[in-house]
Amino acid sequence: MKYAVTLLAAAVLTACGGPKQEVKPEQTVTVTQQQQQLNYPVTAKGDVVDTYFGTQVADPYRWLEDDRSSETEAWVKAQNQTTFDYLKQIPFRDQIRDKLQQAWNYERVGAPFKEGDYTYFYKNDGLQNQFVLYRQKDGGEVEVFLDPNTFSADGTTSLADIRFSRDGKLAAYAISEGGSDWRKVIVIDTETKQQIGDTLTDIKFSGIAWVGNDGFFYSSYDKPDGSELSAMTDQHKLYYxxxxxxxxxxxxxxxxxxEQKHRYVGASVTEDDRYLLVSAAVSTSGNKLFIKDLTQPDSGFVTILDDTSSDTDLVDNVGDTLILVTNRNAPNRKVVKVSAKAPQPESWQDLIPETEHVLRISSGAGFLFANYIVDAIAKVKQYDYDGKLVRDIALPGVGSVGGFGGKKDADTLYFSFANYITPGSIYAFEPKAGASSLYNQPKVNFDPSRYVSEQVFYTSKDGTKVPMIISYRKDLKRDGSNPTILYGYGGFNISLTPSFSVANAVWMELGGIYAVANIRGGGEYGKEWHRAGTQLQKQNVFDDFIAAAEYLQTEKYTSPAKTAVRGGSNGGLLVGAVMTQRPELFGVAIPQVGVLDMLRYHTFTAGAGWAYDYGTAEQSEDMFKYLLGYSPVHNVKAGVTYPATMITTADHDDRVVPAHSFKFAAELQDKASKATPQLIRIDVKAGHGAGMPVSMVIDQAADIYSFTLFNMGYSSLPQ
Structure with a gap:
């Protein structure tokens, strides 16, 4: 392939001035009136041209990829000024923020876990920016162990991970600053809470795997040349x-x-400290697997799997018997056992065979717990380590379940249960007796009896049946007038199972519909469902989402003007693709932290690892043309009326770099008709989403809902 880049001019940014009319809350403001007041900053165009297989592709906004330049910084400030000037004139924006704050202000408690002599648990009093880690010894007084709210004045430094040594006397915890994937790790004595040794730095995409009390394994990349927020990282290394x-x-x-160069390398150590297992992958799908006997200091690695055609991970071990979960020759996953002395696939024995439903596995108290996804709904079975079914576990209702994990000697395990209209509760489970009891139920100002959550199956363009869960108030009338958010993801084998969200509860309280489509590319129906939405089949994902919107409109839940599409990361790509392919189908679009430049995504940070799902522009001419055909940045057409769009991103997003969103916003503002606003909201000192302080989460949700309802024609909040 021939690939050439020419950069002829430095980019210069100017902003169009213009008087801003103050709009008082009691005034009625129409979308048309608001749009007349909107002046976008002018984004300079450079003369960058890339050549792919003889085809020239202009990239006029390449300069926005430089996240460290003063020009980009000025552009960000100008765009935020325009966006927030627009948002502050929406008459009910403060009302929505108040409703969200009130709804969020309830105590949330996580499941307890035992480490050494203490029982630990996470708790948030309500509006704390970060959850606090507490502990209690033998029923004694509860004390704060770690309070991430003290890590930084503005709450933007979060606790990303914590792992305890086997006896619980030591802990290593990772912090994320400003939402970055680059982490620092701090080791402390758990009794005194005093730091031991220096802070470890420049750690990325890593777990923490202790070996006794002597030390731990972690993973990272060499620090890249150039910007650590956007430069490519492609050789992951495991350190001790x-x-x-x-x-x-x-x-x-x-x-x-x-020979050992891989993009993602991770480690796990068996509970008895006997074996180290190393997973090595070149993309987000498929891994090699290696094992090392830690009782033999001079032993080398033994290969379990030497190819990346399947995903295989350690569940547990009993002596030298390994228990693994795999989708090798089992697209819906199965559990196998094998001797560590001869661990290759030809020696594997099925412990829990593959079924027609997708399996997720956990272990605790000497049992295995098979969590099956049945049409995106959880069913859980308990097995012993010989693969014998112990019982089907009775769940509190129809929804999602997490947990059932713990140490081998645990007497009690815990699991969470939630769905779209049931706040997440924690249950205690006695694995020997099979009895469950409510451990913690949050006191949320939300009455599930007033709402309904129904699952429907609709038909996509090629005849595929796709499930969707639609949640709303029981008094809603299906007359086509209801404000609706359609949410999707559709990638990376990730399943969207029912979960409770305070923000979604407020949306439904306002009379809104919240619909989640379980489209192809996800993992709801196993590996084949995933593959059906990858590379040259990616259009299936977009067709499934478009069909979901058409179903909601045909069945009179809503109408095009009242349909908003929303998704983040790969879901941001989804929104960008469908709004450029079928702009007339949606009134509002919210692409969040999206992968939007499909010709260059793989050149940033760890983006090349996503090639299993997307393919790359260098892969083949067919793949290049396919990507060019749906890449949102490259498919904005002049004069087209696109949905009212608010792109969201963050300046410290080093997973999906903000340049994707910057370029898409520039294209929309330059080419789209002036009938609808095309804005970008850029959070500062925030990343891809994990660890974002509650105050920023509330502010963002308030702005998204305000923008959405205002551009659906509301001048006051719906009742």
């Missing part, structure tokens, strides 16, 4: 940190050679 030594002395255990 020995306590009492500087990080500079940490040894590379795996990943230093060309």
């Amino acid at each position: 940190h020995k306590l009492g030594t500087p990080q500079s002395a940490d040894k590379v255990i795996f990943g230093a050679t060309d």
Whole structure:
């Protein structure tokens, strides 16, 4: 392939001035009136042209990829000024924020877990920016163990992970600053809470796997040249940190050679500290697997799997018997056992065979718990380590379940249950007796009896049946007039199962419909459902989502003007694709932290790891043309009226770099008709979403709902 880049001019940013009319809350403001007041900053165009297989593709906004330049910084400030000037004139914006704050202000408690002599649990009093980690010893006084709200004055530094040594006397915890994927790890004595040794830095996409009390394994990349927020990282390495030594002395255990070069490398250590298992992958789908006997210091790695055609992970071990979960020759996953002395696939024995439903597995108290996804709804079975069914576990209702994990010697396990209209509750489970009891139920100002959540199956363009769950108030009339948010993801084998959201509860309280489509590309029906939405079949994902909107409109739940589409990350791509393919079908579009430049996504950070799902522009001419055909940045047409659009991103997003969103906004503002607003909202000191402080989450939700309802024609809040 021939690939050439020419950069002829430095980009310069100017902003169009213009008087801003103050709109008082009691005034009625129409969308047309508001649009007349809107002046976008002018985004300069450079002369960058890329050549793919003889086809020239202009990239006039390439300069926006430089996240460290003063020009980009000025552009961000100008865009935010325009967006927030627009938002502050929406008469009911403050009302929505108040409703969200009131709804959010309730105590939330996580499931307890035992480490050493203490029982730990997370709790948020209501509006705290970050959850606090508490602990209690033998029924004694509860104390704060770690309070991430003290990590930074503005709440933007979060607790990303914490792992305890086997005896619970030591803990290593990771922090994320400003939402970045680059982490720092701090080791403390759990009794005194005092730090031990130096802070480890420059750690990314890593777990923390202790070996006794001596040290732990972690993963990272070499620090990239250029911007750490956007430069490519493609050789992940596994390190061992020995306590009492500087990080500079940490040894590379795996990943230093060309033969061991992989984009993602992770480690797990068996509970008995006997085995180290290393997973190595070149993309987000498929992994190699290696094992090392830690009782033999000079032993090397033994290969379990030497190809990336399947996904296989450790569940547990009993002596030298390994228990693995895999989709190798089992698209819906199964559990197998094998001797660590001869762990290759030809020696695997089925422990829990594959079924027609997708399996997720956990272990605790000496049992295995098979959580099956049946049309996106959870069913759980308990097995012993010989693969014998112990019982079907009775669940509190129809929804999603998480948990059932713990140490082998645990007497009680915990699981969570929720759906779109049932706030998440924690249940205690006695694995020997099979009895469940309510452990914690949040006191949310939300009455589920006033709402309904129904599952429907609709037909996509090619005849495929696709499930969708639609939630709304029981008094809603299906007359086509209801404000509706259609949400989707459709990628990376990720399943969208029912969950409760305070923000969604407020939306439904306002009379809104919240619909989630379980489209192809996800994992709801196993690996084949995933593959059907990848690479040259990616259009299936968009067709499924478009068909979901058409179903909602045909069945009179809503109408095009009252339909908003929303999705984040890969779901942001989904929104960008459908709004450029079928703009007349939607009144509002909210693409969040989206992958929007499909010709260059793989050149940033770890983006090349997404090639299993997307393919790349260099892969083949057919793949290039296919990507060019739906890439949102490259498919904005001049003069077209697109849905009212508010793109959201963040300046510290080093997963999906904000340049995707910057370029898409520039294209829309330059080419779209002036009938609808095309705005971008850029959070500062925030990343891809994880660890975002509650105050920022509420502000963003308030702005999204305000923008959505206002552009559906509301001048006051619906009742």
